[in-house]
Each structure stands twice: as structure tokens, then as C-alpha cells.
Amino acid sequence: xxxxxxxxxxxxxxxxxxxxxxxxxxxxxxxxxxxxxxxxxxxxxxxxxxxxxxxxxxxxxxxxxxxxxxxxxxxxxxxxxxxxxxxxxxxxxxxxxxxxxxxxxxxxxxxxxxxxxxxxxxxxxxxxxxxxxxxxxxxxxx
Numbered sequence: 001x002x003x004x005x006x007x008x009x010x011x012x013x014x015x016x017x018x019x020x021x022x023x024x025x026x027x028x029x030x031x032x033x034x035x036x037x038x039x040x041x042x043x044x045x046x047x048x049x050x051x052x053x054x055x056x057x058x059x060x061x062x063x064x065x066x067x068x069x070x071x072x073x074x075x076x077x078x079x080x081x082x083x084x085x086x087x088x089x090x091x092x093x094x095x096x097x098x099x100x101x102x103x104x105x106x107x108x109x110x111x112x113x114x115x116x117x118x119x120x121x122x123x124x125x126x127x128x129x130x131x132x133x134x135x136x137x138x139x140x141x142x
Contacts, residue, residue, distance in 0.1 A: 004094045007138035015131060021138075039092030040136050043099065046085045047129035053078050054122040061114045078121075082106065085128070098135060102128045
């Protein structure tokens with residue numbers, strides 16, 4: 001558990017506190033993470049899929065000829081990804097803080113403009129993916 005604490009300490013110092021963390025070794029791929037960090041690759045993959053769907057959503061919003069049903073389908077797929085991210089946080093307890101931060105970001109979206117909201121949501125997915133990569137790096141001691 002100390003390994004998780006150290007990794008989170010570094011991640012939150014860097015990410016939330018804005019404090020520089022000493023340079024790390026070259027980052028490896030998330031898929032190479034040892035069994036002690038199971039689930040991180042799945043969460044990162046969900047974040048990547050969310051970004052791709054947000055791109056599709058933005059295109060649909062811009063194209064006024066797209067049927068409302070298509071927007072609804074994309075929205076449902078995004079909801080499924082969000083639920084999967086939350087579920088993975090519960091399934092892999094040490095990673096719950098990563099999924100929780102994502103959920104908090106979602107809850108704090110502001111405004112009513114659909115494109116602005118989509119942009120904010122895309123940023124939440126990008127932040128989650130980046131946090132997964134940084135956390136995995138810190139966990140491995142890089």
C-alpha cells in the first residue's frame with residue numbers, strides 16, 4: 001500500500017499542487033504494468049475511448065442535419081464509458097481516487113453551450129488518461 005501512497009503523493013503534488021516532481025525515466029506503455037497495478041490500462045483505454053466519442057459528439061453538434069437519435073446514441077455510449085470508469089475504480093480499489101477525480105470533474109462542468117460542455121468533458125477524459133500514465137510511472141518508481 002505504501003507504493004500506492006507514494007505514487008498518489010507525487011501525482012497530486014504535480015497535478016493539483018503544481019509542484020514539480022523530479023524528472024522521471026522514459027515512460028513505458030501502460031500495458032506493461034505489473035499485476036500490482038491491475039486495471040490502470042482499462043481506465044486509460046476508457047479515457048481514450050471517451051475522447052474519441054467526444055470528437056464524434058462535437059461533429060454531430062456542428063452538423064445540424066444529424067438526427068437527434070444519433071446524438072442520443074453517442075450520449076448513451078459516453079454514459080456507458082463513464083459508468084465503466086467508475087466501476088473500474090470500485091473493482092480495483094487502489095485506483096478509485098483516479099476514477100473519483102474524473103467523476104468530480106464531470107460533476108463540475110459549467111455552462112449550457114453544448115460545444116463548450118463537450119470541450120470540458122474532453123478535458124476531463126484527457127486529464128484522466130494523463131493521470132493514469134503519470135500514476136503508473138510513479139507506481140513503478142520511475
